[in-house]
Amino acid sequence: MKAKMFFGRVLTALFGGGIAIILFVLFVDKEEKIITVKEPNAIQLTSLPQNVTGQVDLTLAAESSVKSVVHVKTLYTNEEYQSNPFYDFLFGNSKRDYKPQPSLGSGSGVIISDDGYIVTNNHVVRGSNLINVVLQDKRSYEAKLVGQDPYTDLALIKIEEEDLPAMSFGNSDELKLGEWVLAVGNPFNLTSTVTAGIISAKARNIGIMREGSMSIESFLQTDAAVNPGNSGGALVDTKGKLVGINTAIESRTGSYSGYSFAIPVTIVQKVITDLKEFGKVQRAVIGVVIQTVDARLAENNGLEKIEGVFINGITEDGAAEEVGMKKGDVILEINNTEVNSNAELQEQVSKYRPGDEIEVLIKRDGKKKQFDVVLRNRLGNTEVIKSSDLAFLGAEFEPISAKEKYRLQINRGVKVKNLRSGKLKEENIREGFIIYKINNTPIYKIKDIEEALQSVRDGGVFISGIYPNGSVKYYAFSLKGDE
Structure with a gap:
């Protein structure tokens, strides 16, 4: 009887232990999983290539x-x-x-x-x-x-x-x-x-x-x-x-x-x-003398703000004078584009031709005012200037022959022909005159005349030349130039 009870207890203990082990495995002994998140390193060594994401290709x-x-x-x-x-x-x-x-x-x-x-x-x-x-x-x-x-x-x-x-x-x-x-x-x-x-x-x-x-x-x-x-x-x-x-x-x-x-x-x-x-750039001008506004200019002229481009002078009979712009005005915008330096204003105006109309916003006595300005060329009109005959000079030109060079003992020159109303006639230059120098530029071909005149500083032109009879002559005149 005692042996029977002993074996019963042992079986009960073994059975209970087995149940306990099964429950432990199922519910208690679960392996813990650790998830590691790798954060990007914000520090880059200067000797190593960096991540190219977002860089310009x-x-x-x-x-x-x-x-x-x-x-x-x-x-x-x-x-x-x-x-x-x-x-x-x-x-x-x-x-x-x-x-x-x-x-x-x-x-x-x-x-x-x-x-x-x-x-x-x-x-x-x-x-x-x-x-x-x-x-x-x-x-x-x-x-x-x-x-x-x-x-x-x-x-x-x-x-x-x-x-x-x-x-x-x-x-x-x-x-x-x-x-x-x-x-x-x-x-x-x-x-x-x-x-x-x-x-x-x-x-x-x-x-x-x-x-x-x-x-x-x-x-x-x-x-x-x-x-x-x-x-x-x-x-x-x-x-x-x-x-x-x-x-x-x-x-x-x-x-x-x-x-x-x-x-x-x-x-x-x-x-x-x-x-x-x-064959030639059609350069437009407003007809003003300009100066970038800085602290000193603003103080000397009683300007409220350091902004825009100051009009220091107006060209007589120019586009600006015609619409009522005045010396002392400050140009703020050209066609809704702000201008705060001479360079910025010149860049904006250079996009247009003589005859084009632009909107110019100015400030005068603290108040803003807009003008519609029809741009002109440097001669004061809206006509197209072509390089083929240098229209504003009022003449055409032709190369001189080797025979003429030898006879006149010159090694270069361009002859005036088909003279009409223009700068040359105004200065009493006659047909047949041979131009061999303009200012410091030697004249070998017709293109040299245009380049020499385009390179003129301060508007002054000094022409050296000779007539077919051997008479050496010099002429001087001024070209009008403004912004």
């Missing part, structure tokens, strides 16, 4: 833009003979044995149409006897000069070819400070070179245009590396669209040292359109 812009940027090579011949009277006395006139020495130049250009129009800097091609263009695929062409504008340092050339990779125009007005841009060109004859930087400033005037009162400086400033040979090349945005033409660098050594400057594409488009259509 410039590769597509670079790949597309290099195809549209060309290498512009120029040939110059120095035809100016410097006589040595002592040498000529001892050995005769050495001028007969003089051989002009050629020199080479180099720059960049941008294809802007598939039929061969290319924009570059005027200083790249100015005075050249031959222009050669080399495409990115190494095809080479001789180019002709369509037109040039020393006031903006732009020139338009053309090659005879079709289906070229033209670059699309962007909008330089929409560029923001800090925005990425690429400079594409041929520095030091290194073809198809691309450098990157950001927009550092806009509407920058650096005082390098010394072509008189009509010069326009409103550069885009960037820190993209630009060197000699980049002139005339492209400044493009992240989409590969043209936003400027690289023109100058700030340097004490002649090479890149931190900042470069480009002509905004809004100015470029206006200039090249005029050069294609007229």
Whole structure:
């Protein structure tokens, strides 16, 4: 009986223990799972590549833009003979044995149409006897000069070819400070070179245009590396669209040292359109003398705020005077675009032609007032000026023959013909007069006359020449120039 009870208790204990073990495994002994969340490390070592998420990809812009940027090579011949009277006395006139020495130049250009129009800097091609263009695929062409504008340092050339990779125009007005841009060109004859930087400033005037009162400086400033040979090349945005033409660098050594400057594409488009259509830029003026408002000017003239562009003078019978603008007015806006410097105002006006009407918002005695101004050319009217006959001079011109050069003992010159009403007739210049120098510019061909007159400073023109009878004459007159 006792044994039976013992075994019963043992079985009961074993059964209970088994139940306990099963319950423990099912409900108590569950493995705890630890989930680890790895947080991103906010600290990046400068020697390691960072996460590129959100960064600007410039590769597509670079790949597309290099195809549209060309290498512009120029040939110059120095035809100016410097006589040595002592040498000529001892050995005769050495001028007969003089051989002009050629020199080479180099720059960049941008294809802007598939039929061969290319924009570059005027200083790249100015005075050249031959222009050669080399495409990115190494095809080479001789180019002709369509037109040039020393006031903006732009020139338009053309090659005879079709289906070229033209670059699309962007909008330089929409560029923001800090925005990425690429400079594409041929520095030091290194073809198809691309450098990157950001927009550092806009509407920058650096005082390098010394072509008189009509010069326009409103550069885009960037820190993209630009060197000699980049002139005339492209400044493009992240989409590969043209936003400027690289023109100058700030340097004490002649090479890149931190900042470069480009002509905004809004100015470029206006200039090249005029050069294609007229051969000359149709430059519009309001008819005012302007000055950027700063603290001293505001204090001296009792201005409430340092803003806008101060009118320091009004051109007699000009567009501004006609609508009632006055000296002492402050120009605040041109067509709803704020202007706070001479450069900004010049950039806005440079987009228009004589005869265009613009809205000018001014402040006078603390009150704002708007004028609708019809822009004029520098001669005071709204007519188109073409380069083919230099209309405002009132004459046409033709090269002189080698026989005339020999007879008059001159090595250059352009003859006046078909004289009519204009500047030359007003100064009593007669038909047949041979112009061989304007100010300090030697005149070899008709294009030299236009370039010399466009380069006039302060409006003063001094013409040196000779009549067919050998009579040497000098004439002086003034060109009117205003904003």
